[in-house]
Amino acid sequence: xxxxxxxxxxxxxxxxxxxxxxxxxxxxxxxxxxxxxxxxxxxxxxxxxxxxxxxxxxxxxxxxxxxxxxxxxxxxxxxxxxxxxxxxxxxxxxxxxxxxxxxxxxxxxxxxxxxxxxxxxxxxxxxxxxxxxxxxxxxxxxxxxxxxxxxxxxxxxxxxxxxxxxxxxxxxxxxxxxxxx
Numbered sequence: 001x002x003x004x005x006x007x008x009x010x011x012x013x014x015x016x017x018x019x020x021x022x023x024x025x026x027x028x029x030x031x032x033x034x035x036x037x038x039x040x041x042x043x044x045x046x047x048x049x050x051x052x053x054x055x056x057x058x059x060x061x062x063x064x065x066x067x068x069x070x071x072x073x074x075x076x077x078x079x080x081x082x083x084x085x086x087x088x089x090x091x092x093x094x095x096x097x098x099x100x101x102x103x104x105x106x107x108x109x110x111x112x113x114x115x116x117x118x119x120x121x122x123x124x125x126x127x128x129x130x131x132x133x134x135x136x137x138x139x140x141x142x143x144x145x146x147x148x149x150x151x152x153x154x155x156x157x158x159x160x161x162x163x164x165x166x167x168x169x170x171x172x173x174x175x176x177x178x179x180x181x
Contacts (some may be wrong), residue, residue, distance in 0.1 A: 013037075015116045018151070018175050025155050034115040043111040046113040055091040058166045062092035065105055065125050069093045103127050106139045109171070122172040124154075131156060131168045139172055 016024075016033070024032050035043060047057070054060045055073060060098065062068040070089035095101060104126040112121035126141040140152050154172045160164065 015114050016119075017116050018119060021115065021119070021173060022153060025153055030155060030157060030161055033113045035111060039111060039114065043144050046111070053090060055089050057164055059090065059092040060165060061125065061167055062094075062127075063090070065107055066092075066102055066127065068095065101127070104131075104135055104138065106172075115173070118176045118178075120149075120174045120176065122174065124170045124172055126168045129168070131170050136172075138169060139170070143172065143174055147174070148177040150177045151175040 015036075021033075024030065034040070050057060050060055055129065059068075059080070061071075063070045068172045069092070071093045073091045074088050104124065106122060107125050109121040111121050115121060122143065126135055136154055140154070143149065143152065152172060152174050154170050156168070156170045157163075
């Protein structure tokens, strides 16, 4: 019986190189993208905790990425849970003054995929409509102004791979010019 590695030292599990990443994106084989074993474990624990504390992942993103105010909401009827008293979860409150709302924002990916050193993983989030080529250019321009990158790639996950279908987002990856060669 073959031994099963549960850590990131598995000899057959290599970090994703820039060349491999480029091929995966060109071939639209995005299901091959993955986090390291340890990062995936951290991600799953984070999602588990988030679901316990927030009404939804959508609310969490609105609060943490778009700065919506977080307000408690009483939870009384949660399926499969027997509460002797009410409790609350956080939800994002849409500001009354909608003119202050940002509709797109660029952030580092909190749980990046398992790329080789020198590859940065960013997310471009957009509210209210799907991302466009103009939005992608906006995000890449912001990154170019921030740092010196040799190359950039992006992709938008198909519906079956979207972790958050209610807020459109793209992944932008950047190959740093100053990486070890």
